[in-house]
Amino acid sequence: MVIVPIEIRAEQLGKSFGDHVVLSEIDLTIHSGxxxxxxxxSGSGxxxxxxxxxxxIAPDSGRVLAADHNADSDADGQPPLRDLTTITERELDLVRLHWAVVFQRNALFSGTVRENLALWLREHTxxxxxxxxxxxxxxxxxxALDVADVLDKDRDELSGGMAKRVAIARAIACDPLVMFYDEPTTGLDPMVGSAMHDLIWRTHVAPPPAQGEGFAFRDLGFVRPRRTPSAKRTTIIVTHDRDLLRRLRPRVIMLHESRVCYDGPYARFGEPxxxxxxxxLQFMPVLHEREIQ
Ligand SMILES: Nc1ncnc2c1ncn2[C@@H]1O[C@H](COP(=O)(O)OP(=O)(O)O)[C@@H](O)[C@H]1O
Ligand SMILES: [Mg+2]
Incomplete structure (x- = not known):
């Protein structure tokens, strides 16, 4: 039997703000690939x-375990899992060397597009x-940005759609093993949104470079050990873009009243x-439009 390594696992996660319970007893296991x-x-957590x-965010209860690709895998190919609730900042930084996050509000630094794309690579590789x-x-x-046009533009000169695309470009440039996106298509016009669906898919299926072609990390002093031909990229997307779901046909995890109310294939999502x-599914387009305003 082939064992697919675990990339990230949540166990009995709970999080409240004051007396507002946002997450309760969330269990998830996401595998490599x-x-x-x-x-x-909106507002479901x-x-x-x-x-x-x-x-x-530190949970109030439960824990998150994440694969540490800087350490050797066991005989089944499973990298050691680190508990993010007890890990040191330094260890967390090392785990994160293999991740890229595209935030809902992009989180571009002040400065030019060129600086935004180069900074992480310069500092860590x-x-x-x-x-x-x-x-x-x-x-x-x-x-699909015009390189000559945007490379030296300042962050503050970018339209919302351009800033979103720069944020995605910055993530891709780091060639991560795990991609996290928070609402990657919200606020984009349908044509650009559809190009983003394809890009997310292409990025997901593109094999990471083989051993030796990867980065050498300053922090580690050696090439990422995960850079083997069998390494697969994992993609985790927060979205309420129905077209994105249709295009990717992903595993769907639905939050409702602070809990996971569906976790399964897209093909069965919405069954009685x-x-x-x-x-x-019925109200999603309405919610989507509301978010754009
Ligand atoms: N730092 C915070 N302090 C207080 N309440 C928060 C904080 N972050 C999120 N919330 C609340 O938690 C709930 C879930 O928020 P969020 O995860 O942002 O929702 P969404 O599903 O739209 O992404 C919302 O009611 C939000 O107001
Ligand atoms: Mg959100």
Whole structure:
């Protein structure tokens, strides 16, 4: 039997703000290579869940375990799992070297597009300036931006759609093993949104470079050990873009009243055994429009 390694696991996660319970008893296991969409109404806790999975929010109860690709895997190919609730900041930074997060509000730094794309690569890898520049240009091309036009634009000169695409380009440039996206298509016009669906899919299925072609990390002093031909990318997306679900046909996890009310294939999402999912599918376009305003 082939054992698919675990990438990230949530166990009995709980999170409240004051007496407002946002997450309760959330259990999830996401395996290497999966593409997962987390859906739910506005305010249902999708962003809080994502931020908890990436270690930005500490849960009140339960824990998050994440694969540490800097350490050797066991005989089944499973990297050691680190508990993000007890890990040190330094260890968390090392786990995160293999992740990229596209935040809902993009989180671009002040400065130019070029600086936004280069900063992480310059600080964390041993890539030379020419290679960093090449990656920056290639990533901007991948998100269908005019490189010559945007490279030296300041963050504050970008439209909402351009800023979103730059944020995705910045993530791709880091060539992560795990991609997290929070509402990657919200606020984009349908044509650009549809190009983003394709880009998310292409990024998901593109094999990471083989051993030796990866980055050498300053922090680690050696090439990422996961850079083997069998390594697969994992993609976790918070969204309520119905077209994105249709395009990716992912595993769907739906949050409702602080709990997971559906966790299964897209093909079965909305079947009668999950009434909130039916209601959600019906109202999703309305919610989506509301978010854009
Ligand atoms: N830092 C915070 N302090 C207080 N309440 C918060 C905080 N972050 C999120 N919330 C609340 O938690 C709920 C879920 O938020 P969020 O995860 O952002 O929803 P969404 O599913 O739209 O992404 C909302 O009611 C929100 O107001
Ligand atoms: Mg959100």
């Amino acid at each position: 999966e593409i997962v969409c987390i859906v739910g109404a 999708k962003t809080v869940l994502l931020d908890t999975l990436v270690g930005l 041993k890539l030379d300036q020419a290679e960093i520049d090449r990656r920056a240009r290639a990533s901007l091309e991948a998100v 055994d999950c009434p909130p999912a039916q209601a959600y």
